Amino acid sequence: MSKQKMSAGKKKNNAGNSVSVVRQAKHGGILTILFAILSFFWVSPILVVLLNSFKRKAYIFKNPFGLSNVPLSSGFEKWAHGLSKTFVGGLNYANALKKTNFVRCFGYSFFITLISVVLIVVCCSMCAWYITRVQTAGTKLIYLLCMFSMIVPFQMVMFTLSKLANILHLATPMGICIVYLGFGAGLAVFMFTGFVKSIPLEIEEAAMIDGCTPPQTFFRVIIPIMKPTLITIAILDAMWIWNDYLLPSLVLNVNKYKTIPIAVQYLKQSHGQIDWGAMMAVLVLAIVPIVIFYIAAQKYIIEGVMAGAVKG
Structure with missing residues (x-):
């Protein structure tokens, strides 16, 4: 009897487990569909820009979301003829390269x-390593200043x-890099400090015993271990700096040095219509x-954020 009860209990447990697995699969499928829909809405502005980059100017506002200026209900031949009139191939790209001096x-x-x-x-990364390993009033003050820089509005x-x-002659491409270093230091030091705290001190002591200088x-021990956080910071800052318009417009001599966001704004202002x-x-x-850079290194973002935030 006891064996029969045990086997019956096992069957109930297996049945319960199978039901929970089915429920999890259903919920997982629903969440997948939901996030797929949200992702489409998130990406849709980029798709609209890509679509309209091949259209004639007259049809960009007339039908920004459509492929043809003729509805498909009018017949396929008319729709296809309207499609040929709507798009201009690479003409817009040729005009863009010419008007903005895009390569420069x-x-x-x-x-x-x-x-x-x-x-x-x-x-x-060097600053975070020093702050973590050298606990003095000065290093604590440096860390607090870095954190304070994150909450001060840029405006x-x-x-x-x-x-x-x-005044400091920073209105050059090299000069603005120093400005970006100052504005990017807060988040970078915060994430690097959290990661360095998770590195055992014994690893560095072993390197010192082997004759390594600080x-x-x-560079030989800490940097390879910090690779996920390094790549995460690089991705986040690269996307920020590449797309930034406000800081270059304030610092750079825009008559001589134009980044791509500034060139887009000048294209809007300098040609009348x-x-x-x-x-x-x-x-x-x-x-x-x-986008290419992000896709190539996206797997390191979550890994780096978790390493810097959770382990720290």
């Missing part, structure tokens, strides 16, 4: 983004910053590099 603007944006990200990653300092940048310990097709094309060209 791309070069400035790439240089500023690359140098700024390298400065933020290297300087802030409070932007006009003073513009004047100060002119710089060698940092706005060439919306060319503007859409410039936006697509500006989006492509950062």
Whole structure:
């Protein structure tokens, strides 16, 4: 009898487990569909920009979400004929490259983004390592100042910053990289500090015993361990700097140095009637590099954030 009861109990448990698995699968499927719909709405503005970058200017506002200026109910032949009239191929992209001097603007944006990200990653990781390992009143003050910089609204300092940048001759691509280092230090130091706290001190002591100097310990031991957080900070700051308009417009000499966001704004202002097709094309060209970079390194974002926040 006891064996029969045990087998019956096992069957009930198995049945209960199978029911819970089915319920989890149903809930998982519903959540998947829900997030797929939300993702579509999130991506839809980019798709609209991409679609309209190939259209004639007259049809961008007339039917921004459609493929043809003729409804499909009028017949396929008329719809296809309207489709050929709506799109102009790569003409908008050719106009965009010509009107904005896109290659030069791309070069400035790439240089500023690359140098700024390298400065933020290297300087802030070293700062976080020093703050964590050297516990003094000075290092605590540095950490508090970095945290304070995260809560100060940019609007409070932007006009003073513009004047100060002119006085210090920072209105150049290299000069603005120093400004980006200052504004990006708060979040970077916070995340790096959280990650360094999770690294056992014994690893560094073993490196010191093997004859490594502090710089060698940092670059040969700490940096490889911090790789997820390094890539996370690099991705977040690269997207911020690449798409930023306000800070370059305040600091840079925009008559001489134009990043892509500034070039888009000048395209809107400098040619009388706005060439919306060319503007859409410039936006697509500006989006492509950062999207490729994000897709290539996206797996490190959650890993780096969790390592810096949870372990810390």
